[in-house]
Amino acid sequence: MPDRTELRLGEYESAPLGFEQLTPRDVDRLRALQAHGRLTLSPDRNGWRLKVDGTVGVLVLDRVRLVAEPKFAIPGEQLMSWLAYALGTPVPVTSRRWTTGPEGYADLVAAALLEQCEKLLREGLRRDYVRRQSLEPVLRGRLDVAAQATRRYGQLDQLHVRTFDREADIWDNRVLGSALKAALGLATGSDLARDLHGIVGAFPSAPTPAAALRALDRAHYTRLNARYRAAHTWARLLLRGGGVTDLLTDHGHTADGLLLAMPALWEAVVRRLATEAGALNGGLPETSSGRTAITVRGDLGNNSTFRPDLLLSLPRRDAARRTLLPVDAKYKRYDRHGISSADIHQLLTYSVGYAPTDAPNSVIIHPQPGGHRHRRLQVDGPQGRLGIIDVLGIDTRALPEESPAWIRSVLLQALS
Structure with a gap:
């Protein structure tokens, strides 16, 4: 492997790069990632300036190895807990602090896959x-x-x-063999690389990573292969380079790395947090697409829609009626800054479209390192109350399982 310069950046941080540090192939791959909101590459007087957006992980280029560390919302020692929560999979026993290795996130995900594969081998691979x-x-x-x-x-x-x-040469095992090979190429810890190398031969592999991903996309779990679900979750994360079906948007531009889009992760976290909080009070998630979507018609081009990240149906005091509560995830520094006017307009649109006129409530949930916070925005006009927006900051330094009960208490107070 050629020697590469290591560049470590936090979320939304930037650093200069010389013209000689990026090959034309690197520039093409970075431009592709820029087109999908992972990072920003701009010409500078003496070369390039590379800025990491809401992304963490590792990106292996021809002459540079970029390590993007979580800085803004979720501390490194908690990232795997929140990621496992969003994916609905057990937190890996072998998960370690981000700072224990030069690759951080990549090694942690590889270790999570290794743990699940070792467990399957002990139990016996499915045939x-x-x-x-x-x-x-x-x-x-x-x-x-x-x-x-x-x-x-x-x-x-x-x-x-x-x-x-x-x-044992069936798709359940082949996708794991392909993912173990991908993990072996990314892992830098000597112990982890040795363990991966020792287990990869026990699993058959798919002809190509794309074939493995197609098999995962068609996955159907029964009592015969339900124990494979957690291993397949980590395998999908590795094979997509950080994109997860129904969690992160994957466009195939991974550039030999493992990148995680933090805004998409936060949306997945909020959907589960709010769903569990609503369930504690008899609430259910409702669809906000199709006939129940807020649709804009008559403009140039195609029709557009407004869709909250989650729409909760909650019981009202009179059991015969229910109220709809739109919930939106915002991966923004709303622990330090006021709510933007664009987000206020967006939440008011949700309130008008879904919430009852006598309770025009909506909710914003954002990351809040260092403790839960709640504040309330009241939007009034000359004709009366336009809407109420409850802003909930979730403590990302705590375990995610601790948050639904607090969210429930806030929602009960807000809707009373």
């Missing part, structure tokens, strides 16, 4: 019946009469047979 066609000296399975007649011309020293045997 299923697989059809095979082979040339054998004795009859096994069923004789392929057509192949025997057309290829062997009546000779019986070798037999074309069709077998149907139980094997």
Whole structure:
């Protein structure tokens, strides 16, 4: 492996790079990532200026190894807990602090995959019946009469047979073999690399990473393979380079790295937090698409829609009625700054579209390192109350499982 300059940045931090540090291929890959909001690359007087947006992880370029560390919202020692919470998978026992290795996040995810794969090996890999066609000296399975007649011309020293045997070479295991190979290429810790190398041969692999991802996208879990769900979650994260189906938007531009878009992660966290908080009070998530979407028509181009990150249906004091509460995730420094006018307009639109006129409430949930915070915005006009926006700051230094009960207490107070 060629020597690479290591560049460490926090979220929304920037650093200069010389023209000679980026190859044309690097520039193309960085531009592709810039187009999808992962980072910003701009020309500078003496070269380039690279700025990391709301992204953490590792990016391996030809001459530079970029390590983007969590700085803004979720501290490194808690990142895996919040990521596991968003993914709905157990927190890895082997998860360590971000600062224990030069790659941080990449090594942590690789270690999480390794832990799950070792567990599956101890329990025994799942096997299923697989059809095979082979040339054998004795009859096994069923004789392929057509192949025997057309290829062997009546000779019986070798037999074309069709077998149907139980094997471990099935998609459940192949995707893990492909993910272990990807993890081995990213891991830098010597102990982790050794353990990955020792286990990768125990799993079959898919022909290509793209084939493994297609298999994961078609995954259906039953009681036979439910124990594979956590391992497949970490495998999907590695194979997509940080993108997770239904969690992060993946456009295929990973540039040999493992990048996690923090705003998308926070949206997934908020959806689960608010859903669990609402369930404590009999609430249910509602769809905000289709007929229930807020739609803009008549403008140039296609129709557009307004969709909150979560729409909760909550019971009112009279049990016969329910109220809709729009909830939106904001990965912004609202612990230090006031709510922007654009976000206020957005939440007021949600209130008008979904909340009852006598309770035009909506909720913003943002990360708040160092303790839960709640403040209330009241928006009034000459004709009366336009809306109430409850701003909830979630303590990201605590465990995520501790937050739904506090959110529930705030919502009960806000809707009373």
